[in-house]
Amino acid sequence: MKLAVVSVAVLLVIVVASPVSARAGGYGDDGDDDTRSWFPLDNLLSLKYYDKICPNFEKIVDTKVKEWTKTDPSLGPALLRLIFHDCGVTGCDASVLLDHEGSERRSPASKTLRGFELIDDIKSEVEKSCPGLVSCADILAAASRDAIFQLKGPYWANAYGRRDSKTSYARDVEKVPSGRRDVTGLLETFQSYGLNVLDLVVLSGAHTIGKAYCGTIQSRLYNFNGSNGTDPSIDAKYADYLRRKCRWASQTVDLDSKTPVIFDNQYYINLMKHEGVLSTDQELLKDSRTAPLVAALALQPSEIFRQQFAVSMMKLVNVGVLTGEDRDGEIRKVCSKSNSGIY
Missing domain, CATH: 1.10.420.10 (Peroxidase, domain 2)
Structure with a gap:
């Protein structure tokens, strides 16, 4: 289906009217909170999902991202690419993190993906504070946002409550847009x-x-x-x-x-x-x-x-998520392995 041309004027109306902004502060910023009501989120995702069950979640992610990107600034773009590849296959379900024979991660198209070690480090730290409560999919969503913020990019409010997929197939990677598509x-x-x-x-x-x-x-x-x-x-x-x-x-x-x-x-x-x-x-x-x-x-x-970009990312990271009612989802103990170990 051919899409209608979107004019320059329409772009400016969309952007200027949107309450989402590149905030001056990151974690812990107490500024205007309009983003919390602007985007129509899945009713099983919540901007306050971890407020009671893991209140330090975003702080842990923020600290680890700063620590790793200070040593290797290239991890910022790497994390953004990683979440694009995750969301672009079967949805934002951390399937790209599973590491086994025949998984997305083992696909030739994924061989240049990076950032897995950082996600594993965050998961390990989160498990110490909130064992079995925080999904790898939520960690990836938070870490990619914080990494972009470190490069003078926008900061947006993430909704949480995603679950992790139990499966991952290399054949699905072809769904990710290649550098040669029109x-x-x-x-x-x-x-x-x-x-x-x-x-x-x-x-x-x-x-x-x-x-x-x-x-x-x-x-x-x-x-x-x-x-x-x-x-x-x-x-x-x-x-x-x-x-x-x-x-x-x-x-x-x-x-x-x-x-x-x-x-x-x-x-x-x-x-x-x-x-x-x-x-x-x-x-x-x-x-x-x-x-x-x-x-x-x-x-x-x-x-x-x-x-x-913040507006579009808020939409992207909610694509195809698994939530509490999805039997196909789980909270992985280790991001690279399903809890059952069966694939």
Whole structure:
């Protein structure tokens, strides 16, 4: 189904009218709490889920994320990618964390995912205070948010009460959008999650941080569509820069070469200059359904992008969750293993 073009004006109305904001403070901030009533959450998820049963949960996550990202700042983008892969397969159920033969984690498409050790460390610490009460899915949702906040990104209120899946299958990983899909394919995937064209463009902005393996873009640089040439949508000087950075497939390149460790709207500015690293990124500027949104986000202050990113993430982390009434869910004792150990 073809989606209607969303105008720049509509984007600004959506963002400015939304009470969700990139808050100045993180854990423990006592500012305006409008986010608690704005988003229509599943009635089995709650923003106060752990207030009584594990009141230190978010503090533990916050402390551990700061500890790990101080040593390795690249874990911020890694955690965001990890939750995208989790939610994009069977929903936000921590299935990506299960580590056994034939699991999502063992899929070739998942071999570059990182952040598992941090999640395990958080789980171990949480179990000391609140044994058997906090799901790995909730930990991943909280940790990815806090990691983005450490990179000057937004902070949003998470609803909790997710349960962990008992199963994980490598074959399901193909559901995650690849770096070679066109906009129509991406939109179809996002619609299947209950997300829309604005969410697609805004969540793609996560590529304002992180890196890509050079092997994923070599065809754009050396043999685009079998032409033995460069993708014409890449700025010529930027293509030269990428070739210098990507002499080997195993090397990495910043997805945003201008401000690679700051969560801002530079990604959209880069797209307007034809400096998108992945083909799926640059395609957003070529499609009439997404190009106006790219232009709007490039022209507006980074705060506008951050606010809308928070809104879209609140929607994403509620995709396909398992809750208290789902027999297929559990609270894992260890994030990499189901409690039964049977797969």
